[in-house]
Amino acid sequence: MPVIAPMPAARPARIPGQREGADETLAAGTTVDHLTETYRAHYRSLLGLAALLLDDTASCEDVVQEAFIRVHSARKRVRDPEKTLAYLRQTVVNLSRSALRRRILGLKLLSKPMPDMASAEEGAYDQLERDALIKAMKGLQRRQREVLSLRYFADMTEAQVAATLGISLGSVKAYGSRGIAALRVAMGAPA
Numbered sequence: 453m454p455v456i457a458p459m460p461a462a463r464p465a466r467i468p469g470q471r472e473g474a475d476e477t478l479a480a481g482t483t484v485d486h487l488t489e490t491y492r493a494h495y496r497s498l499l500g501l502a503a504l505l506l507d508d509t510a511s512c513e514d515v516v517q518e519a520f521i522r523v524h525s526a527r528k529r530v531r532d533p534e535k536t537l538a539y540l541r542q543t544v545v546n547l548s549r550s551a552l553r554r555r556i557l558g559l560k561l562l563s564k565p566m567p568d569m570a571s572a573e574e575g576a577y578d579q580l581e582r583d584a585l586i587k588a589m590k591g592l593q594r595r596q597r598e599v600l601s602l603r604y605f606a607d608m609t610e611a612q613v614a615a616t617l618g619i620s621l622g623s624v625k626a627y628g629s630r631g632i633a634a635l636r637v638a639m640g641a642p643a
Contacts, residue, residue: 482530490536491520498544505548515551519543588638596631599624 491498495516502512523530523539530539589597595617602613603624614624635641 482527482533482536484524484527486533487520487524487527487530487536491540494537494540498540501541502544502548505545506551511551515544515547518547522547584639585635588635591638592631592634593627595619595623595627596634599627600631600635603628 498516498519499512502515503509506512506515519540522543523536530536589600592600598617599613602608602616603610608616610621610624610628614621617624619627
């Protein structure tokens with residue numbers, strides 16, 4: 453999303469009683485022109501700073517513009533014009549932190565959604581399938597049942613099953629494939 457730089461500000465109207473060409477520096481603080489020029493010159497870097505702390509461009513732009521408004525309203529406290537950029541940066545960081553705190557608080561206050569739970573029908577169907585599998589497993593030869601139980605329910609490798617049962621790796625593969633074929637037939641699954 454492209455970032456649009458702020459529009460140039462219009463020249464401020466001359467204050468009545470002010471001499472022509474008089475210095476706009478306030479008794480204490482930075483000038484409006486200096487603040488505006490600093491803001492324009494460093495807008496993209498301030499936006500980049502906000503982007504490091506926040507996640508979306510709109511929030512970053514809002515934070516940077518709010519920082520300008522706040523420093524503008526408190527410009528009398530910026531005694532050294534050279535520190536104007538530092539004030540803008542610190543205000544961007546503080547406003548970004550505040551935005552993140554508001555988001556976190558909002559997430560904490562949201563009501564927790566109910567977990568996705570299976571319906572009663574799904575639970576009953578799963579139980580029927582489990583029962584059918586147990587019945588089909590009981591109908592297998594002892595070695596086929598042992599190999600399939602260790603391989604798929606205990607999550608062992610074929611080599612681990614062979615070592616556990618004291619049989620060769622080829623026997624594990626043979627018992628496994630014959631057992632699966634017998635389960636397919638017993639459970640009515642397509643081959």
